[in-house]
Amino acid sequence: MAKRNHLIIGCGPAAFSAVQTMRRLSSEREVTLITREKHLPYSLAALPYLVSGKTSEADLWQADEDYLQKMGCSLIREKEVVEVAPKSKQVVCKDGERIAYDTLLIASGSHPSSPDIKGLNKVKFFSFHTLDDCRLLKRELEGKKDVIIYGAGLVATELAIALLDAGYRVKIVVRSRILRRYFEPDAGQMIEDLFREKGAQVYKGHTIDEVKKNKDKIEVILSDGSAFETEVLILAVGVKPSNLFLQGTGIELANGAVLVDNRMKTNIEDIYAAGDIAAAPDFFTGEQGLNAILPSAISQGKIAGANMVGQETKYEGWISRNILNFFGNTAFSIGLQESEGAQILKEIDRDKKQYKKLIYRDGNLLGAVFINSEVFPGVFQYLIEKRVNLGEYAELLFRKPKDTSLWLMLENERKESLSLEE
Amino acid sequence: MGSFYDVLKVESGKCPADCSACEQVCVEERTGKEGCSGITAVHLPEVNYHGGAICNQCGEPACMEVCPVGAITKDENDGVVRIDEERCVGCGICTLACPYGGMSWNRDKRKPFKCDLCDGEPKCLGSCKYGNISFLKSRPVVDQLRSEDAFSPGVPNCIGCSVELAVRFTFQILPKNTFIFSTEGCSIFLTRGQSMRAICALPTYICCMTHVASTATGLKRYYQRMGKEVNVVAFVGDGDAVDVGFQPLSGAAERGENIIFICADNEGYQATGNQRSGSTSIFSRTATSPVGGKWRGKPEKAKNLPLIMAFHGISYVATATVAYPEDYARKLAKAMAVKDGMSYIHLLCPCVQAWGFRSDQTVEVSRMAVETSYFPLWEAEKGKFRFTYEPERPKPIKEYAQLMAKYRHMNDREMAYFQDEVDSSLSLLRSLAGMRGVET
Numbered sequence: 001m002a003k004r005n006h007l008i009i010g011c012g013p014a015a016f017s018a019v020q021t022m023r024r025l026s027s028e029r030e031v032t033l034i035t036r037e038k039h040l041p042y043s044l045a046a047l048p049y050l051v052s053g054k055t056s057e058a059d060l061w062q063a064d065e066d067y068l069q070k071m072g073c074s075l076i077r078e079k080e081v082v083e084v085a086p087k088s089k090q091v092v093c094k095d096g097e098r099i100a101y102d103t104l105l106i107a108s109g110s111h112p113s114s115p116d117i118k119g120l121n122k123v124k125f126f127s128f129h130t131l132d133d134c135r136l137l138k139r140e141l142e143g144k145k146d147v148i149i150y151g152a153g154l155v156a157t158e159l160a161i162a163l164l165d166a167g168y169r170v171k172i173v174v175r176s177r178i179l180r181r182y183f184e185p186d187a188g189q190m191i192e193d194l195f196r197e198k199g200a201q202v203y204k205g206h207t208i209d210e211v212k213k214n215k216d217k218i219e220v221i222l223s224d225g226s227a228f229e230t231e232v233l234i235l236a237v238g239v240k241p242s243n244l245f246l247q248g249t250g251i252e253l254a255n256g257a258v259l260v261d262n263r264m265k266t267n268i269e270d271i272y273a274a275g276d277i278a279a280a281p282d283f284f285t286g287e288q289g290l291n292a293i294l295p296s297a298i299s300q301g302k303i304a305g306a307n308m309v310g311q312e313t314k315y316e317g318w319i320s321r322n323i324l325n326f327f328g329n330t331a332f333s334i335g336l337q338e339s340e341g342a343q344i345l346k347e348i349d350r351d352k353k354q355y356k357k358l359i360y361r362d363g364n365l366l367g368a369v370f371i372n373s374e375v376f377p378g379v380f381q382y383l384i385e386k387r388v389n390l391g392e393y394a395e396l397l398f399r400k401p402k403d404t405s406l407w408l409m410l411e412n413e414r415k416e417s418l419s420l421e422e
Numbered sequence: 423m424g425s426f427y428d429v430l431k432v433e434s435g436k437c438p439a440d441c442s443a444c445e446q447v448c449v450e451e452r453t454g455k456e457g458c459s460g461i462t463a464v465h466l467p468e469v470n471y472h473g474g475a476i477c478n479q480c481g482e483p484a485c486m487e488v489c490p491v492g493a494i495t496k497d498e499n500d501g502v503v504r505i506d507e508e509r510c511v512g513c514g515i516c517t518l519a520c521p522y523g524g525m526s527w528n529r530d531k532r533k534p535f536k537c538d539l540c541d542g543e544p545k546c547l548g549s550c551k552y553g554n555i556s557f558l559k560s561r562p563v564v565d566q567l568r569s570e571d572a573f574s575p576g577v578p579n580c581i582g583c584s585v586e587l588a589v590r591f592t593f594q595i596l597p598k599n600t601f602i603f604s605t606e607g608c609s610i611f612l613t614r615g616q617s618m619r620a621i622c623a624l625p626t627y628i629c630c631m632t633h634v635a636s637t638a639t640g641l642k643r644y645y646q647r648m649g650k651e652v653n654v655v656a657f658v659g660d661g662d663a664v665d666v667g668f669q670p671l672s673g674a675a676e677r678g679e680n681i682i683f684i685c686a687d688n689e690g691y692q693a694t695g696n697q698r699s700g701s702t703s704i705f706s707r708t709a710t711s712p713v714g715g716k717w718r719g720k721p722e723k724a725k726n727l728p729l730i731m732a733f734h735g736i737s738y739v740a741t742a743t744v745a746y747p748e749d750y751a752r753k754l755a756k757a758m759a760v761k762d763g764m765s766y767i768h769l770l771c772p773c774v775q776a777w778g779f780r781s782d783q784t785v786e787v788s789r790m791a792v793e794t795s796y797f798p799l800w801e802a803e804k805g806k807f808r809f810t811y812e813p814e815r816p817k818p819i820k821e822y823a824q825l826m827a828k829y830r831h832m833n834d835r836e837m838a839y840f841q842d843e844v845d846s847s848l849s850l851l852r853s854l855a856g857m858r859g860v861e862t
Binding site for chain 1: 468
């Protein structure tokens, strides 16, 4: 039998985790990655730390040429896929080249959404999504002090932390509030306060309606009419799946994302998707949806990689989660913020800047939020993912989260190893 | 060798209520930051739980997979998952990824901290007065393993077969210049394969049970004459070594042939349906020594073949089980190093089918045989006897007997007799070993 050729569109964390899984499970097949970028694989979660200077470009690469060669995969850079042709099992590139595949993984990721702002085409603004964006921004920041970030999602928040750490004067303009998806209003407020303490100005519930060039500076006008000047304008109002090349190919999309089943397979045989482009099953409901975060990209890549080499593996579903380490504080959120019929335990200590919350139903943990509490975040993920029943210990878990979560985890591990013996 | 590394293990929930010595020593020696340590004492008096959590040094570390700057790596040599603190940016995604509480957070440095086994000498190990932390070392075993499995897929042995485990392990350690002599018995399913398909990667010759040792002798002498260094290994069951093939074995020992003779002792003719052998222990229920009527299992005591071999005055004799692979690997290496005579290794191989225990208890039964001193681990090197492992206080033989069906009929009187037998063979060995303690 001829060697099967696996083709991967993209070379971000999902793509790379798929490659590593394929290599671990099978050594025979050929793997090719195609990327629009001219760079070696890197994780965009590292980019804010380039801005703050905590890392350098030399440490950014997830793999160099030697490593790729060792892994037996080829990386085609600066090549954009413009079409997928499932019938002929080929992808078509912008330069006209057609590349054949036996199995295809779509891991093309996302790109920043562009907000509708009057006058945007007349001013210089920056997005923050690729290494090239990051390089341009770094150059622009030199000798400047005032920065406005529009948006307060994951990327925007991490970037704001990096800029504040590096001593910039940062204004954050956000349509709703900071990290809305991960923290409910009171928790979000605590995080916002900590940002303010560090010197950030936060304008929430505002949109930027208009921008104007004002000599060296940019004038920004908000929805309430207030206006101020800035030197650098960064737009980070969220990301959209990069799906242009998929339209009209027969691959099923929903809200722009590629629909996949619990094997990361699309509606078309031999085509898989993972990461920021994929609408995969939600852990709690099984409904397909986007969860554009690094840990999900990695686990989805693994599942896709395994299934592509014929090792049938099921995805348990994604769980929303986020951790933010900022200015010596830690904020961590996992799972659901609210759910029908669920019980919620919550405690806020504004003086100590501590926050804790548990949400559970029928003894099953659904979500947790901790700010500046000493816990092991991953253990809460374990409790949710393994559906460990809290029984009568939900309140104990709330009162002593660290010890109780470890106990529940260790006991569950012990029971699992016992049940294996039976 | 991806999966065999040293690892620290904490017994779950066996700690005293007021002790956090392991965590304290880690804080003092490593981080200097209260609340940040590689091992975490877990105290939950509400449910009377006192234990500890520590990094598993996972094979596929979740922390490593998510690190956006590649600051976490798993060392291919020692298996330790390490954080490169210089490279780490302190994003904390690893603390979110690790499900086992192995990734701690240093608030001062704003970076994660985890157990790295203190470069092979874990400080917490010595701090635990209760023996709840163990440092499981597989490295010495792995160092001697060959990189490839000696068998193609499709081995037909029973699930949980200790002979299969023993053969696989042995053949992984034996170097390429090894010839195997095998005969009828449970190991033949691996050495010859079923339906005569050769599935063993080492050259194997299947002999009649009556002349394994003498046939092996012939090949070894041939290579000696050719001036070529090879290992000639006979791997047989107890039916051959103790009964059917004993005469040529004894003869080869007397002549001092430079072969390695390994007996996988499952205490009976198990491949043909559990007939008793000379190695079957007293009271064992077998097909030919049943329980019922006048019968109370096998009435005779087992021959002690390793001692019999030692009294042939051969170069090296040892006992081993798969429950102590490190010990066995060392003994096999010693046997291979012998150039001036015969080596004999007696492996206890509990049989799932005939002895009657669960297929996942093979290692447990093997270990209990040693812990009760039913099957002491010892070696005799050029006439010098010594224990290679000695349980501090041997457990009563009852704990071994109750693990399996073949002793289930035994009454208290019989159990007491069995205990006396175990005690007297142990004291014989002790006198031979001159009361020497464990040497490592």
